[in-house]
């Protein structure tokens with residue numbers, strides 16, 4: 001496991017300079033069925049590594065998955081982000097307590113203003129749900145799964161996904177439905193996902209996953 005680098009970064013919204021922890025590479029031992037990486041060691045250590053995928057300004061709560069110095073925000077974006085961060089209900093309640101999912105939530109709030117694709121917004125929420133599971137924050141895990149599901153559904157309509165990204169996103173809509181208890185809905189989406197892979201050998205792993213999770217959803221639906 002590499003030591004995370006801690007460069008100084010400047011918040012592109014409020015100008016505060018602080019040391020950020022950028023994601024280091026980490027060892028995984030496979031993935032769970034919603035693609036959450038299995039990381040050796042304590043679940044909270046794994047949660048910390050997943051969390052390092054986003055950086056959050058400790059002063060204004062601006063957050064993003066990208067390195068801050070790569071962001072080039074317009075005046076209007078900065079203003080819009082400030083307003084959203086000030087008005088956000090969850091941030092008002094949880095800013096002080098800094099729960100482990102907060103950075104992903106803030107990155108989603110800011111991402112909407114930055115016009116990120118629904119696929120990216122869904123990915124932030126999916127990662128938040130992984131962190132919640134590893135930290136045993138059950139109600140918040142479901143909250144973020146539902147948000148990820150909605151973003152991914154919108155992404156399938158709006159983002160012109162192709163290839164592997166289309167297949168994985170469709171599969172995740174199935175898997176998130178299954179985890180939220182919508183087993184029949186999940187089965188339909190697994191079928192849709194299977195249609196998108198068309199026996200492509202590069203996504204054979206996904207075909208196997210679709211088979212396995214469909215069986216599980218059928219048992220759960222019965």
Ligand SMILES: [Zn+2]
Pocket residue numbers: 011012013014015016057058059060061062
């Ligand atoms: Zn800031």
